[in-house]
Amino acid sequence: MEKSLFEQMGGTYTQVGDYLLPSLILPEQQDQSIGVWGQRHARYLKQHHKIIYMNLLTSGKLNNYLVDIDNQAENLFLQLVKQLAESEDITEELKAKDQMEWVAQMNNVCNRAREIVNSKLIFI
Template identity: 60%
Template sequence: MTNTKITYTQQGDYLLPDLKLPEQPKVEIGIFGKRRLRYLERNRNILYTNLLTKGKLTAYLTDIDEQAENMFDRLVRQLAEREGVTEQLKAENQMLWVKKMNSIRNRAEEIVNHELIYN
């Protein structure tokens, strides 16, 4: 059994407990993880608070970010293959290749956002 001594601070007429959140590991979270964090803060407040107070928020965001990156990469490869966007096209017509790849990346990002981030 752990010794959990609670200390209090006087605030006017009240004694308030000195509570601290569990330490979160310092991890760099990617763009998809940051988007998910903003979504949770704004739209899923209970889930956000539960993850935060249990000390699981960073691990959760890291996992979501990794899943989203993998899904994004897989979608870009599949869409490029399906639409014939190849290295040969890149060598022959760079501007067309860039246009098509930008379109593919935008669509893949929208799918990832819809399926994983804002769900």
């Protein structure tokens, strides 16, 4: 009997009952934790870009991809918060003078930075 393409490429089969199933294993992945940005992007891919999600998952590249997206998003978020706070003159002096006003302005800055990161990296 002629070997299948899977067997020609070095694959093996395992018999389960009356069926021969291919013995598939994913390549070893680094066990890195995925932060909130990476999880949000994974959920978006799973819901709106199923083919890309499944291709990354089955090739074993999903975890590394999500860790990379998470790192990029976190760096962009921190950079944007710093730049927006400086441009709007939200300083430690304001924090010492009027804490509630400082918190309100920083929350505003964080929300805007979060929306920018979502639109540029997460929901694309």
